[in-house]
Amino acid sequence: MSSESISADLPSVVDTFGRPLGSLRLSVTDRCNLRCSYCMPEPEYVWLPRENILSFEEMATLVGAFTDLGVDKVRLTGGEPLLRRDLARLVRLLRQNRCITEVALTTNGILLAEQAQELYEAGLDRITVSLDTLRPERFRQLTRRDEFSRVVEGIESVGKVGFPNLKLDTVAIRGFNDDELIPLIEFAKHFQAEVRFIEYMDVGGANEWNPDKVLSQDRILDLLGRWYGQIIPIPGRGAAPAQRFRLPDGTIFGIIPSTTQPFCAHCDRSRVTADGIWYVCLYAASGVDLRKPLRRGAGSAEMRELIRSVWMARRDRGAEERKALERLGLRSSGLIGIDQLREDPHLEMHARGG
Numbered sequence: 361m362s363s364e365s366i367s368a369d370l371p372s373v374v375d376t377f378g379r380p381l382g383s384l385r386l387s388v389t390d391r392c393n394l395r396c397s398y399c400m401p402e403p404e405y406v407w408l409p410r411e412n413i414l415s416f417e418e419m420a421t422l423v424g425a426f427t428d429l430g431v432d433k434v435r436l437t438g439g440e441p442l443l444r445r446d447l448a449r450l451v452r453l454l455r456q457n458r459c460i461t462e463v464a465l466t467t468n469g470i471l472l473a474e475q476a477q478e479l480y481e482a483g484l485d486r487i488t489v490s491l492d493t494l495r496p497e498r499f500r501q502l503t504r505r506d507e508f509s510r511v512v513e514g515i516e517s518v519g520k521v522g523f524p525n526l527k528l529d530t531v532a533i534r535g536f537n538d539d540e541l542i543p544l545i546e547f548a549k550h551f552q553a554e555v556r557f558i559e560y561m562d563v564g565g566a567n568e569w570n571p572d573k574v575l576s577q578d579r580i581l582d583l584l585g586r587w588y589g590q591i592i593p594i595p596g597r598g599a600a601p602a603q604r605f606r607l608p609d610g611t612i613f614g615i616i617p618s619t620t621q622p623f624c625a626h627c628d629r630s631r632v633t634a635d636g637i638w639y640v641c642l643y644a645a646s647g648v649d650l651r652k653p654l655r656r657g658a659g660s661a662e663m664r665e666l667i668r669s670v671w672m673a674r675r676d677r678g679a680e681e682r683k684a685l686e687r688l689g690l691r692s693s694g695l696i697g698i699d700q701l702r703e704d705p706h707l708e709m710h711a712r713g714g
């Protein structure tokens with residue numbers, strides 16, 4: 361029986377709040393070639409054991425179980441996904457699954473120029489590049505690497521190869537890059553790309569997150585409005601994380617306000633780490649091990665039932681819960697201690713796809 365037939369025969373899978381299982385972020389590695397202060401601020405990390413990392417065939421099999429239950433969009437993440445050798449082969453494997461309507465990639469762009477053509481030919485649909493600053497010295501300060509020129513080269517390669525709908529993700533941090541919002545939008549125009557400003561989130565214990573560093577959606581709109589004029593919200597956000605806006609000249613940009621305006625009520629995303637641990641919420645403290653049943657030979661029906669039962673019991677509203685703590689004055693810094701993070705590398709966002 362084809363995957364399409366299975367999907368048609370199975371009822372829609374929703375959690376306790378009626379949220380469907382719709383989008384999957386698949387981490388292919390926990391390694392990264394940058395050390396961004398908001399994601400990987402420590403010089404050294406405890407890496408996932410190599411023998412636990414899933415093969416591309418195992419990843420494709422797991423994705424098949426998810427698509428049988430309603431997932432139709434897959435985003436490849438890391439760490440830095442382009443560090444995983446021959447990533448295009450995974451794209452080709454996923455493209456054999458006709459239930460998937462989109463295979464996307466989030467990357468820091470350093471290795472993109474040399475791999476863009478092969479990824480395009482393999483069937484990758486769309487690319488998002490993380491870009492937090494246009495100043496080389498500021499880039500070096502943030503990432504502790506001198507790779508800014510290679511990131512720009514990677515961005516240039518996206519259009520040359522033929523990828524549509526390039527997005528640039530910018531973590532907006534008060535006192536760091538809040539003076540670059542307009543330059544980033546103008547830079548994106550040059551590449552026919554769409555910037556998405558992301559509110560600075562508490563995504564670990566080592567990043568020294570503080571609410572004073574959060575540049576809110578309201579503040580971003582105020583700063584941009586003073587320069588560009590009236591900004592019009594675009595309706596129809598749905599389950600997408602970004603609220604999109606249009607400038608007077610027609611330019612579109614987005615804001616992901618997960619810190620000040622959580623969108624848990626509409627979230628249909630979950631994450632599988634490179635070693636097969638499934639997290640139903642970005643902020644979840646624990647996940648479900650899918651690698652063990654997969655490697656002991658569990659069949660498709662058993663894997664589907666495991667995923668279905670976990671999702672149907674899902675009650676996670678991580679961002680809203682953290683916002684509630686903030687209102688009560690109980691949240692002023694990271695919620696996970698650095699020692700705990702070192703004991704369990706899955707708790708850092710670089711291991712679960714951010």
